[in-house]
Amino acid sequence: MTRASDFYAGLACDHAGRSLAFILAQSDAWLESQHDYIQWLFPLPEPSPVNPQAPLLDPQEAARFCADHQLQARLLTALDRMLHCYGLQRQHDGLVADPLHLGLIQPWCHWQDHNQLRLTRMLRCLQACGLVQPAHQLQDFLLREGTGRVNPTTLTYWRQALTA
Incomplete structure (x- = not known):
């Protein structure tokens, strides 16, 4: 199995042959419509x-990400790309909220939406990779x-996503 650190270092592609750079260069509509890349990004x-x-x-x-500032920088680039989409x-x-780009009408901010699961994944991944401050900023x-x-169940997941 491919390691996440290899994918982030540009040494490997995802299961569909897509590189990190390819995924990050896609449109907001593509990011919203595809469901098999987020597990690679986060x-x-x-x-x-x-x-x-x-x-x-x-x-x-996780230790590789915590110890490698280049991997963390690439993970933050992925975070920023997804935030832009939102x-x-x-x-x-x-x-x-980005006043110059409203994303796809902030799809995460509805009663229930698959992007809420993505955001929970992002929170957990950021913290595990040593990016505690960005994780807490996103959670806040x-x-x-x-x-x-959003629904109370989602709020509970977001609240519990980061360990103390």
Whole structure:
């Protein structure tokens, strides 16, 4: 199985032959309509039932990301690309809605949407890879902006996504 660190280092492609650069260069509409790349961009320790070919973020892989600032920088680039798709922008002190790009009408901010699962995945991956501050900034934004707009179950997942 391909390692997530190899994918992020540009040494491997995903199960469909797509590189990290290819995925990040796709349109917002493509990112929204495809469902088998997010597991590559934001791997987790457990296999994905949607994409069992995606790499796992086992402890060794997580340690590689934590120790390699280039891998972390590429992961932040993936985060920024996904945030752009959602009409959001990461700034030094937190996230804001991007006034120049509303994304696909902020698809994550509805009562229930598959992008909420993606965001939970992103939170968990960022923290596991040592990107604790961006993970907390994303979580803070989602909980603040999602309250009253997304379902309570999703808010609970977002609240519990990051370990203390």
